[in-house]
Amino acid sequence: MPDVYATIADVDVSMQERLAEILELRAADPQQRAMLDSYLAEIELPPGARVLEIGCGTGAVTRVLARRPDVAEAVGIDLSPVFVAKARALGAALDNVTFEEGDGRALRSPDHDVDAVVLHTTLCHIPGPERVLAEAFRVLRPGGTLAVCDGDYVTITVALGEADPLQECIEAVKAAFLNDAWLVRRLPTLLPAAGFEVLGSRSHGYLQTTEPEYMTTLVDRGADALAAGGRIGPELCASLKAEARRRARAGEFFGFIGFVSFTARKPA
Numbered sequence: 001m002p003d004v005y006a007t008i009a010d011v012d013v014s015m016q017e018r019l020a021e022i023l024e025l026r027a028a029d030p031q032q033r034a035m036l037d038s039y040l041a042e043i044e045l046p047p048g049a050r051v052l053e054i055g056c057g058t059g060a061v062t063r064v065l066a067r068r069p070d071v072a073e074a075v076g077i078d079l080s081p082v083f084v085a086k087a088r089a090l091g092a093a094l095d096n097v098t099f100e101e102g103d104g105r106a107l108r109s110p111d112h113d114v115d116a117v118v119l120h121t122t123l124c125h126i127p128g129p130e131r132v133l134a135e136a137f138r139v140l141r142p143g144g145t146l147a148v149c150d151g152d153y154v155t156i157t158v159a160l161g162e163a164d165p166l167q168e169c170i171e172a173v174k175a176a177f178l179n180d181a182w183l184v185r186r187l188p189t190l191l192p193a194a195g196f197e198v199l200g201s202r203s204h205g206y207l208q209t210t211e212p213e214y215m216t217t218l219v220d221r222g223a224d225a226l227a228a229g230g231r232i233g234p235e236l237c238a239s240l241k242a243e244a245r246r247r248a249r250a251g252e253f254f255g256f257i258g259f260v261s262f263t264a265r266k267p268a
Contacts, residue, residue, distance in 0.1 A: 016082035027060030055122030059087030077102035169222030196264035215255030
């Protein structure tokens with residue numbers, strides 16, 4: 001099953017709206033925010049900086065960037081008109097934010113236009129990530145910074161043991177919502193190949209147990225994908241979702257994803 005994010009503009013509007021809610025739920029998670037803050041702090045910006053987020057979704061990261069003291073303008077682009085509309089509404093109070101529909105593989109920005117580019121959990125969804133990195137390199141000013149953070153999605157687990165049925169939901173959601181679950185492991189070669197100097201990298205563990213709001217959305221989407229593919233019926237689909245919530249109430253839930261961030265520079 002292809003990654004729905006790869007063709008998000010063509011996805012049913014109700015699904016786009018559901019995914020928009022999930023993106024904001026994830027952005028509000030304190031662990032996710034701490035991870036974001038930790039790697040964004042590594043970006044050095046000149047006064048009056050112009051920054052670009054590719055694949056901005058509902059604009060949560062772009063809004064964070066816009067509030068940095070050195071940022072004069074923050075631009076977020078996304079393929080989804082639903083996401084962009086939501087981003088504009090949520091960012092309406094910020095006068096230095098712009099959201100546009102656009103494809104990171106063919107940016108409308110001129111050469112040497114921005115001081116920093118951010119790709120937050122985006123590259124794993126895009127067929128041809130090399131084209132996105134090439135475009136990021138093109139629009140960055142010499143000495144500009146690229147920050148990439150993505151999940152090491154082969155690490156996603158909710159299993160409590162071998163043959164845990166909830167893990168089948170995770171495998172299904174990986175197939176339906178990721179173009180390349182291994183993408184982050186190729187960044188040490190993809191970034192230099194695009195012309196960047198890698199400045200550093202770090203790992204970020206993400207764990208949910210007693211209040212696994214985000215991780216249960218993965219179980220739900222995976223169960224729905226299994227049902228849509230005819231692999232399970234509606235009763236088992238509902239039972240898998242109920243089991244995830246039973247574990248959460250009983251203090252038995254365990255959900256983990258490893259994330260990795262890289263910072264890189266376009267040579268001056």
